[in-house]
Amino acid sequence: MYLRFTSRTNADGSVVRYVALAHNRRVAGKIKPDVLMNLGRVDQVDVEGMRRLAASINKHFGGDGDGTGVEAGLVAGAGPLEVVDARSIGATWLLDGLWRRLDIAAAVRTAADARRFTTNMERVLFALVANRAVAPMSKLSAAEWAGEDTVIPGLASMDDDHAYRAMDLLVDADTAGRVQEAVFFAVANLLNLEVDLLFFDTTSTYFERDTEDHGEDAFRRYGHSKDHRGDLPQIVIGLAVTKEGIPVRCWCWPGNSNDQQVLAEVRDDMRDWKLGRVITVVDRGFSSADNLAYLRRAGGHYIAGMRMRDGSPLVEQVLARQGRYQQVKDNLRVKEVRIDGTDVRFVICHNPDQAARDKQQRDDAIARIEAELARIRDQRERDAKRPVGDRTRQRHEAAHVRAECALRDHPSLGRWLVQQPNGRLKVNKAKIKVEERLDGKYLIATSDPAISAEDTALGYKNLLEAERGFRDLKSQLLLRPVFHRLEHRIRAHVLICWLALLLVRVAERATGETWRNINRQLGRISQVTLAGPAGTVVQTTPLRPEHKAIYQALSVQPPARVTTFDPR
Numbered sequence: 001m002y003l004r005f006t007s008r009t010n011a012d013g014s015v016v017r018y019v020a021l022a023h024n025r026r027v028a029g030k031i032k033p034d035v036l037m038n039l040g041r042v043d044q045v046d047v048e049g050m051r052r053l054a055a056s057i058n059k060h061f062g063g064d065g066d067g068t069g070v071e072a073g074l075v076a077g078a079g080p081l082e083v084v085d086a087r088s089i090g091a092t093w094l095l096d097g098l099w100r101r102l103d104i105a106a107a108v109r110t111a112a113d114a115r116r117f118t119t120n121m122e123r124v125l126f127a128l129v130a131n132r133a134v135a136p137m138s139k140l141s142a143a144e145w146a147g148e149d150t151v152i153p154g155l156a157s158m159d160d161d162h163a164y165r166a167m168d169l170l171v172d173a174d175t176a177g178r179v180q181e182a183v184f185f186a187v188a189n190l191l192n193l194e195v196d197l198l199f200f201d202t203t204s205t206y207f208e209r210d211t212e213d214h215g216e217d218a219f220r221r222y223g224h225s226k227d228h229r230g231d232l233p234q235i236v237i238g239l240a241v242t243k244e245g246i247p248v249r250c251w252c253w254p255g256n257s258n259d260q261q262v263l264a265e266v267r268d269d270m271r272d273w274k275l276g277r278v279i280t281v282v283d284r285g286f287s288s289a290d291n292l293a294y295l296r297r298a299g300g301h302y303i304a305g306m307r308m309r310d311g312s313p314l315v316e317q318v319l320a321r322q323g324r325y326q327q328v329k330d331n332l333r334v335k336e337v338r339i340d341g342t343d344v345r346f347v348i349c350h351n352p353d354q355a356a357r358d359k360q361q362r363d364d365a366i367a368r369i370e371a372e373l374a375r376i377r378d379q380r381e382r383d384a385k386r387p388v389g390d391r392t393r394q395r396h397e398a399a400h401v402r403a404e405c406a407l408r409d410h411p412s413l414g415r416w417l418v419q420q421p422n423g424r425l426k427v428n429k430a431k432i433k434v435e436e437r438l439d440g441k442y443l444i445a446t447s448d449p450a451i452s453a454e455d456t457a458l459g460y461k462n463l464l465e466a467e468r469g470f471r472d473l474k475s476q477l478l479l480r481p482v483f484h485r486l487e488h489r490i491r492a493h494v495l496i497c498w499l500a501l502l503l504v505r506v507a508e509r510a511t512g513e514t515w516r517n518i519n520r521q522l523g524r525i526s527q528v529t530l531a532g533p534a535g536t537v538v539q540t541t542p543l544r545p546e547h548k549a550i551y552q553a554l555s556v557q558p559p560a561r562v563t564t565f566d567p568r
Helices: 047-061 070-074 090-101 104-112 121-134 139-148 160-173 175-191 259-271 289-295 313-320 352-385 390-408 429-437 453-461 464-475 487-511 515-522 545-553
Strands: 002-009 015-027 030-041 082-088 197-206 234-242 247-254 279-282 301-306 326-329 332-338 345-350 417-419 425-427 441-446 526-532 535-540 562-567
Touching: 002 030, 002 562, 015 562, 082 090, 090 104, 090 121, 090 487, 090 515, 090 545, 104 121, 104 160, 104 175, 121 139, 121 160, 121 487, 121 515, 139 160, 160 175, 160 487, 175 247, 175 487, 197 259, 197 464, 234 259, 234 464, 234 487, 247 259, 247 487, 259 279, 259 289, 279 289, 279 453, 289 301, 301 453, 313 345, 313 441, 326 453, 332 453, 345 453, 352 390, 352 425, 352 429, 390 417, 390 425, 441 453, 464 487, 487 515, 487 545, 515 545
Parallel strands: 197 279, 279 301
Antiparallel strands: 002 015, 015 030, 082 526, 197 234, 234 247, 301 441, 326 332, 332 345, 345 441, 417 425, 526 535, 535 562
């Protein structure tokens, strides 16, 4: 007798394996399998019960009786087994379970059904996303990784040509954001997300090349770099996240786009999703009057950070209003201010801890400035007393002027200096006095009449989730370096990184652990293939309690202990 495995492919492309107890019998001179008992699906087999059965057989008919594994009992006495392959499976299996639960697989298959591919492009695309989350590398290396280093359920192998076709399919399928919309509503329903607050921010990512693209529709362009690499061409990336930190949509624009230009497109795209009441939360870079007015179209509302140092009369009027602060947290106080003639509400937020840090940083900067000014002054006085020629005296004075210019143009110290009519520098006392009023404060405006001042402040602070998403995209998922040249491939690369970030955030939210820890723990689960005279056995290393806890938290069935047993 032996275990007989069969498989069936579902309509969604998933493969279900079944196991039965069988034996061979000769019929008309031919060997045919005869099923004695159906044991059910492989992933639902009572493995412990089969272990006890194997131990009982060993006890009565020889053997150590410890039941070290069903597969060991079945091939006992048939010769030694040799490990012929071993791959990691834990993290990719988890991501595949989330991929299917979030309906990403269904959205991609819908787009691929109209085309004829010899390879399952949905599986190839998942392999690229999983690689970005588990061990980010180039597309060529990712193809090798998927075929040699890890187990991608439903995909035996792939090459770089498959990867590029899957990327092109993703961009075509996501025209007008159809894939992102389908994924968003699936995630919102599955996780019961609150989507009344959506946080939006932008970042930039650069390319390791010296020149930008040319033409009116050029994509890689020079622009304001948020990575402080203005010497390299770049693109601008936008990200919308929920208050739980789940990224729900991303955008790409040419590198010379600025924050004021892109918000209208973002608002229109989100309006197409018909989410109902949505408050968009944006940072100070988007708080122009035109942008805020656009966010209020069709009943929308906003929470926006306001620039406090641009000399706006309205901001000065808000800051001058008297009133008591309301304690929200130990490190946050809020005060609501209303101005006649406008329905916009303003909230002044004050962080005592940040106020102390601002004062300390300013005092340190002023101390450095005064020390440097004193050094230049003393050196000028010493040089003036030396009996030297005119040309030497001119060189000395030129050196002093260069030192003063360097101090004036310093990126952090220059703001505290003012130049006198005689050209000398001095500390700007008026500037210090103005800044003292703003220590630890930031100003928020909201058009929503119902939200409280406390929720407005806390909602704005959650904008850090968007910044955290950008940080993980660049550091953990290695958004750059970008090796692609064509615009649609660059867009596909960003979408793949966004999908990886989405899966990572869902896993973190459900388990309460960082993805770094989840990936490390599940990376210890391997799928091992053993072959010998008795046949081939594919089994997974035993799960530890921490592994089971992760799968259970995400409602993902862990990989089966034994996936294949093919007797010779």
